[in-house]
Amino acid sequence: MADFAPLPVPRLALVGAPNCGKTALFNALTGSRQKVGNYAGVTVERKTGTARTPGGHSFDVTDLPGTYSLRARSPDEQVTRDIVLGHRPGETAPDLLLAVVDATNLRMGLRLARELRQTGRPVLVILNMIDIARHRGIEIDTAELSRELGLPVVTATAVRKVGMAELWSRLDEIAAAGLPAPAENAWREPGVLELRTAQREVDRIIARTVRTPAIPHGTTARIDAVLLHPVAGLAILLVLLFVMFQAVFTWAQPLMDLISAGFDGLGAATHQLLPPGLFQSFIENGLIAGVGSVLVFLPQILILFLFILLLEDLGYMARAAFLMDRIMGGAGLHGRAFIPLLSSFACAIPGIMAARVIDSRRDRLTTILVAPLMTCSARIPVYTLIISAFIPARTVAGLFSLQGLVMFGLYAAGIVSALAVSFVAKLLFWRRDPAPPFMMELPDYKLPRLKGVAIGLLTRARMFLRRAGTTIFSMMVVIWVLATFPGAPAGAEGPAIFYSFAAMIGHLIEPLLAPIGFNWQIAVALVPGMAAREVAVAALGTVYAIQGGGDTAQAIGHALAQHWSLATALSFLVWYIFAPQCASTLAVIRREAGGARWMWLTFGYMLALAYAASFLTYHIALALGAG
Numbered sequence: 001m002a003d004f005a006p007l008p009v010p011r012l013a014l015v016g017a018p019n020c021g022k023t024a025l026f027n028a029l030t031g032s033r034q035k036v037g038n039y040a041g042v043t044v045e046r047k048t049g050t051a052r053t054p055g056g057h058s059f060d061v062t063d064l065p066g067t068y069s070l071r072a073r074s075p076d077e078q079v080t081r082d083i084v085l086g087h088r089p090g091e092t093a094p095d096l097l098l099a100v101v102d103a104t105n106l107r108m109g110l111r112l113a114r115e116l117r118q119t120g121r122p123v124l125v126i127l128n129m130i131d132i133a134r135h136r137g138i139e140i141d142t143a144e145l146s147r148e149l150g151l152p153v154v155t156a157t158a159v160r161k162v163g164m165a166e167l168w169s170r171l172d173e174i175a176a177a178g179l180p181a182p183a184e185n186a187w188r189e190p191g192v193l194e195l196r197t198a199q200r201e202v203d204r205i206i207a208r209t210v211r212t213p214a215i216p217h218g219t220t221a222r223i224d225a226v227l228l229h230p231v232a233g234l235a236i237l238l239v240l241l242f243v244m245f246q247a248v249f250t251w252a253q254p255l256m257d258l259i260s261a262g263f264d265g266l267g268a269a270t271h272q273l274l275p276p277g278l279f280q281s282f283i284e285n286g287l288i289a290g291v292g293s294v295l296v297f298l299p300q301i302l303i304l305f306l307f308i309l310l311l312e313d314l315g316y317m318a319r320a321a322f323l324m325d326r327i328m329g330g331a332g333l334h335g336r337a338f339i340p341l342l343s344s345f346a347c348a349i350p351g352i353m354a355a356r357v358i359d360s361r362r363d364r365l366t367t368i369l370v371a372p373l374m375t376c377s378a379r380i381p382v383y384t385l386i387i388s389a390f391i392p393a394r395t396v397a398g399l400f401s402l403q404g405l406v407m408f409g410l411y412a413a414g415i416v417s418a419l420a421v422s423f424v425a426k427l428l429f430w431r432r433d434p435a436p437p438f439m440m441e442l443p444d445y446k447l448p449r450l451k452g453v454a455i456g457l458l459t460r461a462r463m464f465l466r467r468a469g470t471t472i473f474s475m476m477v478v479i480w481v482l483a484t485f486p487g488a489p490a491g492a493e494g495p496a497i498f499y500s501f502a503a504m505i506g507h508l509i510e511p512l513l514a515p516i517g518f519n520w521q522i523a524v525a526l527v528p529g530m531a532a533r534e535v536a537v538a539a540l541g542t543v544y545a546i547q548g549g550g551d552t553a554q555a556i557g558h559a560l561a562q563h564w565s566l567a568t569a570l571s572f573l574v575w576y577i578f579a580p581q582c583a584s585t586l587a588v589i590r591r592e593a594g595g596a597r598w599m600w601l602t603f604g605y606m607l608a609l610a611y612a613a614s615f616l617t618y619h620i621a622l623a624l625g626a627g
C-alpha cells in the first residue's frame, strides 16, 4: 500500500534510549553541532534540522530526549512521548519514526522499538554503534531481526561518515517510494505485567538473532573494578578534580600573560594615538579596562572545559555520578542530580535545564535550588583576580600551588554548601517522602574524539566572547558613564570619580555592606554584576582605572591589593560563593520550577547565606589581624 505522503517535506523523529547516539545521528544527518556526551540525559529538549540525502531529497529531522519507554515519567521523557503520539497542540505525529537502538545494548532498544511500532507510525530501526558491536564480536542477523520485528532495520555508525551510507540510501529509497500511510495508534500505557511479557519476547528475539562471543568484553569491567571502588574510586575522583584546578592555574598563566600584554600594548597605543579627553578615557578605561580584564580569563575557562569534555567523552562522568550517589543521597539529592550539578560548573542555566531528567518533582526542585551554588565559569574571573592579588604564588609542600589550593577550596565550599542546603531542604519540605533508588546505566568507555572535544571548546569560547561583546560591553559603557559624570567641581580634591554618580550610588549602598567589609567601589561593582558575574571584575577595573590606576588585569590586581585589606578580599570571595549574583539564572529557575515562589526562595536563601558567610569571614579575618 504505497500511499504517497501528502507533506512536501516528510518529518522524521529520532527516538531511542538515553545515550544510544540519537544526537550523534542528528548531527550526521543535518550537519548540526548539537551536544553529544557519553552519559544519559544530554538532550533534554527537542531540536530540529533539515537532512538532505545524496539523492537530493529533504527531510525535517527532530532530535528528542532519550527514553526507555513511551511510558514517560520525567518531563524530558514526556516531551518525547507527546511528540511521538502527536499529542502536542497544533502538531501531528512525525511521518517516520527512526528507532535508534544501541547495537551493544539491544534489550532496552528493541523493547522501545516494538512500542513505537504499536503507535501505528512507520518505523525504521537503526542499529547504531555497530562499529563497537562488531569490534566486540557481537554478530547480529539484521534480516532475521527485521522479520521478527516486522520493521525495516539498518545499521549505522553515527560518528563516522562511512558508517552513514546504508541509512542515507535507505532514506533515499523511502523518499522515492513515498512513505507508507500510518495506521491507527494501538499503543496504550502498558502495565507491569505487559512490560514483563514484552521484555520476554524481546529476549526471545535476541536469542534468535544475535550471537555474542563467549567471553564478554572485559575492559570496561576491569577498569570499573578500580574506578568504581568505594575507596580507591573516590580517591581517584578527588585527585582528578584536584589536578584539574591546579592545571587551570598553572597552565593558563603563560597564555594569560600574553593576552594581558596584548591589552597593555593596546592601552598604551590608544593613549598615545588619541588626544587626551573624554574619548580617550572611554576607550582606555571603559573599553580596554572593562572588556579586556574579562577576556584575559578565556584560557582558564578553556582548560577547565578541556578536562570536563575529555572526561565526559571517555564515559567517566557517569561513573563519577555513581561514586557520588551515596554522598549525594545522604544529603537528600537524587543520583541523577549529578549531571545537572556538573553542568552547573559551566553555567547554572543549562544545569537547571538538565534537571528535567529527574523524574520526581521534589528531587528536581531540590536540584534546581542548589544548582546556583556550583561554581559557574563566570565566577572564575572574580576568583582568579582576587586570588592573584591577595594570595602569594607559593608552592605548598613543594608540590601544590597555594593559589590553586585556594581555588580548589572555593569550589569545594560551593559543593559542600549545596549538599548542606539540600539536606536542610529535605528536612524542611520533604521529610516524609522516601528517596527513590538510583538507577543509571554506566556507558562503556570510549576514546574521546578530538573533533568533538574541539567543537565543544570552540562553542564555549564563542559563548564567552559573545558575552564579553554584548552584556559585558554594554554594562561597561553604563559604568564608565556613571563613573565619569558629572565630573569634579572646580577646586575639588581627589580623583574626579569621587564626585561621580557611581560614587553617589556606591555611598548609598555602602552602609548595608560595610558590616561585611565592602567599600563603595565594591558596592558599585555588585549592582551591574547582576547582569553577569564577570562584570564585577570589569566594573572594579573601570572604577579603579578612572581613579588613577592602570587598565589591565594586573593593574586592577595591584589597585585592589593597595586599596583593600585581606579581610575585605576574603569576604568578597566568600560573597561570590553564595550570592545570587545572576538575574538570568533566577529567571530560568522561575521557568523550570514553575513559579516565582521558588525563584524568591532561591534568591532569599542565597542572599542570607552570602551575607552571613561574608560577615563571619570578615570579622574572623579582622580578629586574626588581616584588617
Ligand SMILES: Nc1nc2c(ncn2[C@@H]2O[C@H](COP(=O)(O)OP(=O)(O)OP(=O)(O)O)[C@@H](O)[C@H]2O)c(=O)[nH]1
Pocket: 016, 017, 018, 019, 020, 021, 022, 023, 024, 025, 035, 036, 037, 038, 039, 040, 041, 042, 043, 044, 064, 065, 066, 067, 128, 129, 130, 131, 132, 156, 157, 158, 159, 160, 163, 313, 446
Ligand atoms: N563508536 C561510536 N560512538 C558513538 C556512535 N554514536 C554515538 N556515539 C557516542 O556515544 C555517546 C552518546 O551519543 P549521543 O548522541 O549524545 O547520545 P544520545 O542518544 O543523544 O543521548 P541523550 O541525549 O543523553 O539521550 C557519545 O559519546 C557519542 O560520541 C557510534 O555509532 N559509534
Ligand SMILES: [Mg+2]
Pocket: 022, 023, 024, 035, 036, 042, 043, 064
Ligand atoms: Mg542527545
